[in-house]
Amino acid sequence: MQDSYCEILLPFASSPEVLDRHTNASGGIRTGLLMEHLDSLSGSIAYKHVLGPKVPALPPDAGFYIVTASVERLDMLASLYPVRDMRLSGQIIHTGKSSMEVAVRMEALEKDGREQTIMVGRFCMVCRDGRTHRSRPVNPLLLDTEEDRQLYNIGEVHRRRRQTQADRSLDRVPPTASESQELHSMYLNYGQEEKTSNLNEDVERVWLGDTRLEKTMVMFPQERNVHQKIFGGYLMRLAYELGFANSCLFTRGHVTFVSLDGISFARPVPIGSLLRLTSNIVHSSSSKDYPALVHVWVHADVVDLETGTEQRTNDFRFTWCRETGPPLKRIVVPKTYGEAMQWVEGRRALEMGSEIRKLRKRQ
Known part of the structure; x- marks a missing residue:
């Protein structure tokens, strides 16, 4: 496993130039840009595993290519504030026939030499044959230590969970019986458009379809990857920033990133294509830890200019929160069956995120 280890050092505290390129509107670090770096790092790790640690660069006649199939999770464990130097690192922890799971970590480097873990996550990379574009076998992992075996077992658990x-x-x-009951209760309390008597005057109902926020962009060659397609990390950053803006509009205030709950890459985005990003708030709630918690679904579609048809390329799912203030009084309510399924998926994502955070607190 250690043969695939890679790291990137981002000297935010010691390099004003680097900090300036990553500063957001609040004076902190752009999280979406850090995600873009993590995707690039995961690709480097995967290539290093397939090529071997002694190969310094990707040969032009390698005969294969590696793409990001999905991002399983990215969880924010601590604040990016105050601004410190950051180390992004990772390695392969599990392999299938043509797939590789990359575990990544972001750590803040304190002035006294201590390190604080800020974010952890997992990327799933797949290897394809350069001529046939079918799956190509990757090197199996040699498990040398007990720690290697434990990490591999974690990867196996993740595979079965997927x-x-x-x-x-x-x-x-x-949906399950309990999810159907939740939906029915939602319908009785908030979902009957012609009846508002059941609504608490402190609660504002927001139809899921009314939370739609989108942007349409031309894909320029400056954002291409080594395969002459649009870099997946760039798409991740665009989706993050749109989802963040939608969350701020919905909660009517600044929000904090909690987790990336999943990304699927269905097909590549060509250079010169017209890309439409569409976001919706699909679930909202309040809890003891978070007065406001929202789950956002962002879809990416390539638009055919001649026919106007759209083809899905990516799905992104994020969770944001507000850590202080009064409980969120705006409730997302689905109107159609399709929206109801999105609402259930959002509920599942928030429940899974809550369970993961409880486990980490106990550790």
């Missing part, structure tokens, strides 16, 4: 989640996807099976 299969379980796919099997219970709402594209395949209906």
